[in-house]
Amino acid sequence: MRFEFKTSYAQDIGLVRHSGYAFWYGLLMLALLLAPWLLQEYWLAQLTFVLIYALVGLGLMLLAGFTGQFSIGHAAFLGVGAYTQGVLTNMGWPFPLALAVAAVLSAVVGVLVGVPALRVKGIYLGIATLSFGFIVEEVLARWESVTGGNAGLHVKPPQIGTWKLDSEPEFYYLCLLLAVLATLGILNLLRSPTGRAFVAIRDSEVSAQSMGIHLARYKTLAFALSAALAGLGGALYAHRLQFISPDQFNVLQSIDLLLMVVVGGLGSVHGAFLGAMFLIAMPQLISQTKDFLPEAIGQAPGLQGLVYGLVLIVFVLFEPLGLYGRWLKLRTYFQLFPFYRKGMFKRQKSFQKSDRLK
Template sequence: MRFIFKTRYDQDIGLFPHRGTVFWYSLLSVALVAAPFLIAPYYLGELSFLFIWSLAGLSLMVLAGYAGLISIGHAAFLGIGAYVHVYLIHRGVPLLPSMLSAGAAAAAAGVVIGVPAIRMRGIYLAIATLAFSAIAQEVFVRWEALTGGSRGVAVPKAQFFGWSLEGEVGFYYLCLSVLVVCILAILNLLRAPTGRAWIAIRDSEIAAQSMGVNLAGYKTLAFAVSAFLAGLAGALFAHKVGYLTPDIFTPVLSIQLLMLVMVGGVGSIHGAIFGAIFLVLLPTVIALLRDYLPAGIAQQPALEPGIYGVILVLVVLLEPLGLNGLWRKIKFFFWQFPMYKSETFKRQKTYMRTERLQ
C-alpha cells in the first residue's frame, strides 16, 4: 500500500498527490498525442466525441457535483454555444474568438437563469432549469435569423489560423486541447477559495453562510462557469455533427448529461470522463446486443432509454459513487491485497439536511 507523507502545506493543494500519478498521466498524455498515428479514423472520431461529452459532463459536474445545484437544462447552454458559434463563423470570425464568444453567450444565459434560481433547491431548481431548456428550444425554433428555424443550419468546417480542420486528426487535437485546458482551469479553480466555497455550499448552505460565504454570488458564478464550459462543448459539437437543428437540444439531452454525471461519479473530474466513456460506448453495445436479443425486444424503439434508466437505478442503489467510486475501490483492493477488508467501504447512514438541524 502507498503511504503519502505530507511535509509541506502546499501538498494539500497540489495537482498530483504523488509521483506515481505524474507518471501515469504522462503516459496517458503520450498515448493520446500518438493516437492519430495508431488507430483508424473512425475510432479517432469516436474519441473526439468522447472529449466533447467529457467537456459537457465537466460543465454539469461543476454545477451539480461541486456546487450541489441540480440542472436538467444544460442542453440549452449547449445549444446557445453551438448556434452563436456557427453564427459568428458564418460572418468570418476566427475559430478561437468565436468559441470564446459562444462560451460567453452561454455564460450570460447561465447568469440569467442563475440569478432567479439561486433561491430554489432540489426538485424546484431542477424544474426551473427544465423549464428554461424548454423555452430555449422554442427560441431555437422561432429565431430563424440565428438558428435557421426548423430547417436547421449547416456548420462550416473549422479553420485554425488558416489550417483546415476538415479531417479527423486536426479536429481530434482541437477537442483534446480544449478539454485539457478546461480540466486544468477547473482543477485550479477548485483549489482556490471559489472552489472551496462551492464545496461548502454543497455540503451545508447554513454552515457556509455562517462562515461568510456569499451564497447568491457563488451560486451565480457556478451557473456562469458551468454554462461557459457547456457553450464551448456546444461549439465543438456543432463542428462534429455538421448540421444543427433544434430537435438536437431537447430535455432528453439534458437528462443524458445528468445521467453521465451520476454514472461517472458525482463530485469528481474523473467521474465526468468515466461517464462520457459510458455514454459513448453504451449505444454501440446496445446496437450489438440487438442482434442477439429476441425480435420482440430488439425492435422496441424505447430499448435504449429503458436500458439507460435501468443502469441509472442500479448505480444509485448499488454504487452511489459511480464508476469513479468503483475504480477507487479496485485500486484500494490492490493496494491492500491480501489484507483488504470489505468493511472498509461499508456504507454509513446518511442524514438529510433537515435531520442535521435537529
C-alpha cells in the same frame, strides 16, 4: 501500498499526489497524442466525441458534483454555444473569437438562469432548469431568421487564419487541447478559495453561510462557469457534426448529460471523463447486442431509453459513487489485500446537523 508523507501545504494542494500519478497521467497523455496513428478514423471520431462530452461534463460536474445544484436543462447551454458558434462562423468571424463569444454568451445565459433559481433547490431547481431547457429549444425552433428553425443550420469547419481544420486528426487535437486546458482549470479552481466555497455550499448551505460565504454570488458563479464550459463543448459539437437542429438539444439530451455525471461519479473530475466514455460506448454496445435479442425486444423503439434507465437505477442503488467510485474500491482492495474491509466505503450522510433544523 504507497504511504504519502506530506511536509508542506504546497504538497497537500499539488495537482499530482506523487510520482506514480505523474507517470500514469503522462502515459495516458502520450497515448492520447498518438491516438490518430493508433486508431482507425471511426474510433478516433468516437474519441473526439468523448472529449467534447467530457468538456460539457466538467461544467455539469462543477455545478452538480461540487456545488450541489442539479440541472435537468443543461442541453440548453449546449445549444446556445452551438448556435452562437455556427452563426458567427458562417458570418465570417475568426474561429477563436467565435469560440470565446460562444462561451461568454453561454455564461451570461447561465447567470440569467442562476439568479432566479437562487430561491429554489432540489427538485424545484431541477424543474426550473427543465423549463428553461424547453424555452431555449422553442426559441431555437422559432427564430428562423437566425437559427434556420427546424430546418437546421449548416456549420463550416473551424479555421484559424489560413489553417483549415477539416481533417479528423486536426479537429481531434483541437478538442484534446481544450479538454486538457479545461481540466487543468477546474483542478486549479477546486484548490482555490472559490472551489472550497463551492464544496462548502454543497455539504451544508447553513454552515457555509455561517463561515461568511456569499451563497448567491457563488451559486451564480457556479452556474456561469458550468454554462461556459457547456457552451464551449456545444461550439465543438457544432463543428464536429457540421449540422445542428433544435431537436438535438432537447430534454433527452439534458437527461443524457445528467446520467453521464451520475454514472461517471459525482464529485470527481475523473467521473466526467468516465461518464463521457459510458455515454459514447453504450449506444455502440446496444446496437451490437440487438442482433442477439428477440426481434420484439431488439427492434423496440424505446430500447436505448430502457437500458439507460436500468443502468441509472443500478448505479443509484448499488454504486452511488459511480464508475470512479468502483475503480477506487477495486484499487483499494488490491492495495490492502487481504486486509480490505467491506465497510470502508460505507455511504456517508451528505448533510450536517445544522441542516436538520430546517
